[in-house]
Amino acid sequence: MKAAPEREVDRSVSQTVKAQLALRDQILSGSLRPGERISELQAVETTGASRTPVRMALVRLEEEGLLEAIPSGGFMVKAFSERDIADSIELRGTLEGLAARFAAERGVSARELEPLKECLAAIDELLRQVPISIEAFSSYVALNARFHALLTELSRSPPLVRQIDRASALPFASPSGFVMAQSALPEAQQILIIGQEHHRVVIDAIENREGARAEAVMREHARLAVRNLRLALRNRTHLDLLPALALIKTATD
Amino acid sequence: MKAAPEREVDRSVSQTVKAQLALRDQILSGSLRPGERISELQAVETTGASRTPVRMALVRLEEEGLLEAIPSGGFMVKAFSERDIADSIELRGTLEGLAARFAAERGVSARELEPLKECLAAIDELLRQVPISIEAFSSYVALNARFHALLTELSRSPPLVRQIDRASALPFASPSGFVMAQSALPEAQQILIIGQEHHRVVIDAIENREGARAEAVMREHARLAVRNLRLALRNRTHLDLLPALALIKTATD
DNA sequence: TGTATGCGTTATGTATACATTAGCGGGAGA
DNA sequence: TCTCCCGCTAATGTATACATAACGCATACA
Structure with missing residues (x-):
């Protein structure tokens, strides 16, 4: 895994799950506002996982109903009345x-x-x-x-x-x-x-x-x-x- | 996209959607039997998409309820009574x-x-x-x-x-x-x-x-x-x- | 001054390379 | 002969490189 030496990777849980939990937490805590577009790169930085697990997490959160796919690409935080x-x-x-x-x-x-x-x-x-x-x-x-x-x-x-x-x-x-x-x-x-x-x-x-x-x-x-x-x-x-x-x-x- | 010359890529729909439709079709048509483990590599071959979109499709199909995640990794076709x-x-x-x-x-x-x-x-x-x-x-x-x-x-x-x-x-x-x-x-x-x-x-x-x-x-x-x-x-x-x-x-x- | 067009930057979609783990088979020892 | 252990192989999880499309900004023309 080329072992980027400065990044400490937590191996106890899968990166996908870690990213999913972190992103859900950000959404529910209000760090990410409803309607706000969620940037993959930004998510990569905040979660510590790489783009692939982050994307899997985004797909899961979309299916979960917290995110919404943007037709032109990417996801946004869903807003509810x-x-x-x-x-x-x-x-x-x-x-x-x-x-x-x-x-x-x-x-x-x-x-x-x-x-x-x-x-x-x-x-x-x-x-x-x-x-x-x-x-x-x-x-x-x-x-x-x-x-x-x-x-x-x-x-x-x-x-x-x-x-x-x-x-x-x-x-x-x-x-x-x-x-x-x-x-x-x-x-x-x-x-x-x-x-x-x-x-x-x-x-x-x-x-x-x-x-x-x-x-x-x-x-x-x-x-x-x-x-x-x-x-x-x-x-x-x-x-x-x-x-x-x-x-x-x-x-x- | 390095354009592997021998593989013809359909650009009209996203690879992820294409893979999802193809896999769902395989499941519902019975090509993949309930309980059968679904191989990513095999799915890559049959759908023509690469592993990343295939994995996204698998996650979606899992959320959809047609697939079930195997704890040790991968997915299997869900069986219903x-x-x-x-x-x-x-x-x-x-x-x-x-x-x-x-x-x-x-x-x-x-x-x-x-x-x-x-x-x-x-x-x-x-x-x-x-x-x-x-x-x-x-x-x-x-x-x-x-x-x-x-x-x-x-x-x-x-x-x-x-x-x-x-x-x-x-x-x-x-x-x-x-x-x-x-x-x-x-x-x-x-x-x-x-x-x-x-x-x-x-x-x-x-x-x-x-x-x-x-x-x-x-x-x-x-x-x-x-x-x-x-x-x-x-x-x-x-x-x-x-x-x-x-x-x-x-x-x- | 406003609008349209073109170029550049950025972010997403896709592909693939790499690491790790689980499962399996063979071989050796009891 | 059976069992256990070691090593290999194959498939998944992860990371990243590359291509493309979209968005924004600037400039030029009306």
């Missing part, structure tokens, strides 16, 4: 509803539900704090993500799991920043408590093999998240806490 | 249901509905033939795809449109082969007629801004397609007409 993100959340909720229905209809053993119930209990524990601390919020975010991932898996449908993963890019673009901003709002904790109730109901519905009810509650769960988003956006004073919202173009619909 | 494909169809129908609901709720002008009604009329014309010819079936496939695409667009939700596109990879992997096989079945035309009725209902529901009804009928439409798939699979004698089903692994669930 507030409604785009709201739609993405509802979209994801719809798919999760399908997953919950599949889980209920196809049947799930008590053993498989155990980790979900553990998540539930852990979240209960966190929500007991009033008001909840920032640290507890971070834990909540992780647990919530875990709960949703586990629930998705219960569908036993690899294509659905895959699709939900893809649909999560936007809604969960930067969940920590998202929820931390929410924590600054008085209504935040109430919303989390309602969300937790949804979690409880969906488990119950799956246990009792009530597919329609399981599906309905997950869709309601998503609508709650949309209300949550709009609430956060109406409180623009907290927006500096929202790196995820760097994705929202200034002129929204 | 019958249930995977059925789930993909239902998944797509669920998203289309959401699109139909969005269209109904957000309102659609008569002008926007016109092309859909034209599709409808054209399909009606085709279905008047009993039994329907293979050529008419081909036209039907194109018109049906157009109808679904137009309907999706009515949602006015770019993220949803995008997601539906992605979700269509498997269900519509090779629609022509699919439907032509159906045409060999006596029940085929009846199914198409029911499907057309669904199309009519969804338009009506959108016109009358009945979101729930619009959504419900699209989901029913997908369930019809699943029944259709199962019907085709039960008639294994026609399977040689189904290149799309090359994707189904032999040992299904």
